[in-house]
Amino acid sequence: MAFREKGSKIIIKNAEQIEGIRRSSRLAAQSLKEVAPFVKAGVTTEFLNNIVKEFVRDNKAISATVGYNGYKHETCISVNDVICHGIPGKYELRDGDILNIDVTTILDGFYGDTSKMFTIGTITDHAQKLIDVSKECLRIGILQCRPGNRFGNIGYEINKYATSFGYSVVYEFCGHGVGLRFHEEPEVCHVDEKDTGTMMAAGMIFTIEPMINAGKARSKVDKHDGWTARTIDGKLSAQFEHTILITPTRPDVLTDIDGEFPKP
Numbered sequence: 001m002a003f004r005e006k007g008s009k010i011i012i013k014n015a016e017q018i019e020g021i022r023r024s025s026r027l028a029a030q031s032l033k034e035v036a037p038f039v040k041a042g043v044t045t046e047f048l049n050n051i052v053k054e055f056v057r058d059n060k061a062i063s064a065t066v067g068y069n070g071y072k073h074e075t076c077i078s079v080n081d082v083i084c085h086g087i088p089g090k091y092e093l094r095d096g097d098i099l100n101i102d103v104t105t106i107l108d109g110f111y112g113d114t115s116k117m118f119t120i121g122t123i124t125d126h127a128q129k130l131i132d133v134s135k136e137c138l139r140i141g142i143l144q145c146r147p148g149n150r151f152g153n154i155g156y157e158i159n160k161y162a163t164s165f166g167y168s169v170v171y172e173f174c175g176h177g178v179g180l181r182f183h184e185e186p187e188v189c190h191v192d193e194k195d196t197g198t199m200m201a202a203g204m205i206f207t208i209e210p211m212i213n214a215g216k217a218r219s220k221v222d223k224h225d226g227w228t229a230r231t232i233d234g235k236l237s238a239q240f241e242h243t244i245l246i247t248p249t250r251p252d253v254l255t256d257i258d259g260e261f262p263k264p
């Protein structure tokens, strides 16, 4: 049984650790590229999980979620009103569905964590807008990442942006330090107060992974499986996640293999 260490500090990673985490983060991002062509109507979420499973194994890595608090799968696949921690299974994707695939790799002991949205066939304009705003929320959070800025400004800016569209930000699940373990300090809240919290410093590595709901912010975890977190009103939810390194200059988005964020 693992207990959260009280008063433990945010780890500042050294050059060797950063290189390891960079490689693992790249692999996690590549696994989402690998699965992308298979994401279409008629396939099960279990099938997509298996594509990632084989890719991660073929690259001499393992998935951090297997065995994590009893979780048994290589990915989380969260469809429509599922906010996060959707369990891959027999559900067959259908036209109009939106889904998040989340993967955390362990390569040579180092962790990289990323997720993104996929769409099936023709989705509604409303669903597309939610996805676009969620992606922009992650970008806005990343723009706050520099030494001396406070963690609270990440959630402050994300929440301000999302609520301006009438959406809500999930506050019951957060981003987190990552790299040497799956979930390190700090907790990175996506709803927060301006100029509060710890100061960011070069060498910190953490995720930002805002979950944006079309309706109410509250979630409920499935009684039967103990994992699947859904919106309480059944409305859609969307999420993107990156692993980010603080550098003296601009943030280094370690899971960005598409060049969407300029490198420091």
Ligand code: MF3
Pocket: 065, 068, 069, 071, 075, 076, 085, 102, 103, 104, 113, 209, 227, 241
């Ligand atoms: N990868 C998720 C995150 O972004 C955590 C999944 S934990 C699991 O932090 F056990 F549900 F897989």
Ligand code: CO
Pocket: 113, 175, 176, 207, 209, 241
């Ligand atoms: Co994460």
Ligand code: CO
Pocket: 102, 103, 104, 113, 114, 115, 241
């Ligand atoms: Co993740």
